[in-house]
Amino acid sequence: MGAQSNSHLRPKVAVDAVVLSFAQREFQTYLVRPRAAAARGKWACPGGLVAVGETLDDAARRELRASGLANEPYLEQLFTFGNPSRDPAAHVISVAYLALVAAPVRSSSPTKKYFEGSWFRVSALPALAYDHALMVRRGIARVQAKLGYTNIACNLLPESFCFSELEALYSGVLGRVLDRRNFRRRIMAMGILRPAPGVRRGNHRPAQLYRFLKRDLQTVQIL
Amino acid sequence: MGAQSNSHLRPKVAVDAVVLSFAQREFQTYLVRPRAAAARGKWACPGGLVAVGETLDDAARRELRASGLANEPYLEQLFTFGNPSRDPAAHVISVAYLALVAAPVRSSSPTKKYFEGSWFRVSALPALAYDHALMVRRGIARVQAKLGYTNIACNLLPESFCFSELEALYSGVLGRVLDRRNFRRRIMAMGILRPAPGVRRGNHRPAQLYRFLKRDLQTVQIL
């Protein structure tokens, strides 16, 4: 058939997701160990080929479900990697997604597609297949930038959180300590948080919980 | 791996370029009228299918050359559009590029691929094929945002320009008048311009020319 005879001359399209969370003062990323030969022995971002008739977002969500990740993440398109040599086996163009989850947990089972999935500190990544190290770096850069001018932080925190948790996120990402009073005043002045019922307890004075007023992405000058 | 064996079931990949310039206090975009049946009778952003072995950037540059555009533009990836219904004829995933040129001029000849190419004010666009109206809007939004925190303006201006031209760009994009003295002081304080030889003449006092110190993209807080 004609379509098939020249279709090998066209690049294929995949989606890959850079899955990030923030814990222990650092970004964590979720990686999988594919059974496919091309990436054997290395770790990779969850991903796979796009099917005809499917949107890119749907493909990304489908692949994330198949990767053993627990909860529905926040998703946004990151960048499309099209270097023909990024996969030595074939020309595969990959639409990378950024996926943010509130806490680095993983669902129970490995799948048919992967040997296993696991979280890694981004400062200590294993060997990554393809150009996935590049992808992860770009994903982190995107989040760092967006923390400064959007409410994207709400996708990296549990639904309610205390002020020190929010501050730890910003302080960790910026790599410098923030003045607690100035930070609180600034965030409060923007009116993007509202107090939530309950307190966070510990060996110390209980902390008021808060949640984001709106959880959909909006631009607000934070830093 | 069903998708892999039935290769005719895979989406195709194209690149499209949102070509923007700034003139007469407004963005202008370069559009073409394709000979291809799918877009017959409408205008479109220049673009076409990606070949195996070619990078996305190369594909975009190749398509721009084929579109009758005069000079080498600044290029950056914009967004990848993958909605399966964006092209009723087939599932074509399009990697959109943003292309900026200093002045809206077009090369002489129409090509085999297009009937013609022409510049339009973005406030008065003709009917656009596919989802290209969306693309153009997103391209403009990107430039507007980046004008505020990068030196991207250097790709929308001639190599040397006088202060009022820079100011007209910002003022036009922001949709409000800027205080000339404050604007000049602010830009000068950033040290991203240097005086260029020569002056801009007119029915008035001659204006000192300037050029950007560095023309590669760098982030600087401008607004």
Add this chain to the structure above:
DNA sequence: CCAAAAGTGTTGGCTCTACACCCATGA
């Protein structure tokens, strides 16, 4: 009672905005 984190105000410096007049040229 001790440790550990939560919560809270003020001030000085700096930055930003608002604002008006003279200058150099071409016609």
Add this chain to the structure above:
DNA sequence: TCATGGGTGTAGAGCCAACACTTTTGG
């Protein structure tokens, strides 16, 4: 000489960064 845009300084307001002590709980 007139019209047109080019070029320049200052002062008041508002914002931001720096700074330390008291509170509440668990152990």
